[in-house]
Amino acid sequence: MSVLIIAEHDNHTLSPETSKVITASLSLESDCQVLVAGYQCQAVAEQAAGIAGVDKVLLADHPVYTHWLAENLSALIAEVSADYSHLLMAATTTGKNILPRVAGLLDVGLLADVVSIESADTVIRPIYAGNALAKVKSVDSKKLITVRTSAFASSATSGAAAPIVELEKVIESPNSEYVSSEITQSSRPELPAARVVVSGGRGLGDKTHFAMIEKLADKLGGAVGASRAAVDAGFVSNDLQVGQTGKIVAPELYIAVGISGAIQHLAGMKEAKVIVAINKDPDAPIFDIADYGLVGDLFEILPELIEKL
């Protein structure tokens, strides 16, 4: 039994999510290998090789893999997959884009957004925006899994380096082409990896008021999040959205400011260790799950809170 983890990276650095997928795979107690596909990504392969529990790294380094197009990358993964009982990837937008396509090519099912691996064929995954947990058994010969990384810890580095094997396979993608990307610049920690997340909602009323959320986040060394209402109102860009359709976070401290607590938002943050809610409506559903609630005007509370920290 061998597990293949498809690494996510930007051609320079291995993503923290991949490290968590490696942790998730260790419960399978089998040979753990990592596939690094990209262009000029030798450094990524070396980082992966240094993680505890990794037995081997496969490196597919070629310009055709530069932009992670689903079409050729899924074909590559499907070809490589023959020797493995499990294929794992983080349930990021990249993992969700690529691994279901691999499943389609291999004619097997996929266990999505898994929060716990119970045994070699059985997992737990949330359904209905996290309002139910399903225990699901795969009856396929090959198990494909995307891992909800907020449910797993990062893995340690081993000090030793696993061998890196280069793959010569080059697969073109004739029907799809990368045009451009627009990456949001931020000096704050990444949302899914942050220890503290401060999120703002519609209650902020205006884009300019979001600066208070940013200030509070900076004071706590945290990341900034938002509810869908705040994103739709144009306060912040959509990659900051926390919820069923955005990012899933499980920080030590989550502070929800001016967020009522719709089911879709709670799905993205209710695994946080400590939840603080600041809202003027004492009946807002967010107070039902908040460890500490403060009812009042956020425009008075936020400046005071920033000052007292």
Place this chain on the structure above:
Amino acid sequence: MKVLVAIKRVIDPYVKIRVKSDGSGVEQHNVKMAINPFCEIAIEEAVRMKEAGLASEVVVVSVGETSCQEQLRTALALGADRAIQIDSAAQDEPLNIARILHAVVKSESPDLVIMGKQSIDSDNNQVAQMLAAISGFPQGTFASKIEVDNGFIKVTREIDGGLETLKLRLPAVVSTDLRLNEPRYASLPNIMKAKQKPLDVISLDTLGVTLSQHQEILAVSPPPARQGGTKVGSVSELVDKLKNEAKVIS
């Protein structure tokens, strides 16, 4: 250009679901049903393409029992030209739905397939990608903007760090994200007109798709309930609790 839109009937997103006490699933009896919100966005996008003269025909398809005709009629009222119900009581495993939709793609030969990025019940986010793989089409998932351009489609996708734009050769499969558009409501006259529009029912047998089981749901349980918290009276008290009780800040 012919556009195929795949939609799903799901429990209304505003309903608070209940897990059955025997752990067999979620209570569906006497619960309000609706079109999956991401599918509404897919219908809207296809109808806008028709209104802009880019699409010649919009065909909407759903896989399910007779009850899903209700959602197909709504799609017709929103502007789709005709509907197809694939009559199937099969378990809604994404791979099986993708294989059924592939059979529809073979018979309808659309230039573009649009569907939601995920259904809000099973939260799988798989069918579009699987259909694209089986059909050999390129895929534009989590689309927040699409532009059709002479045999190609430019798709702007919502990715973790921001946005990414791809150019795909048609035919292609696109899955919709929330910000692609704002779906319209069906007007009463259009609801009346939709009753006259064609709705074909096709049985799984005539489609010639054999399904296989890939997954088995062993149990469904409610998530562990969070301990109800306390309300604090002031900012000072909050800071004190976070420092000394929860110990999450120093």
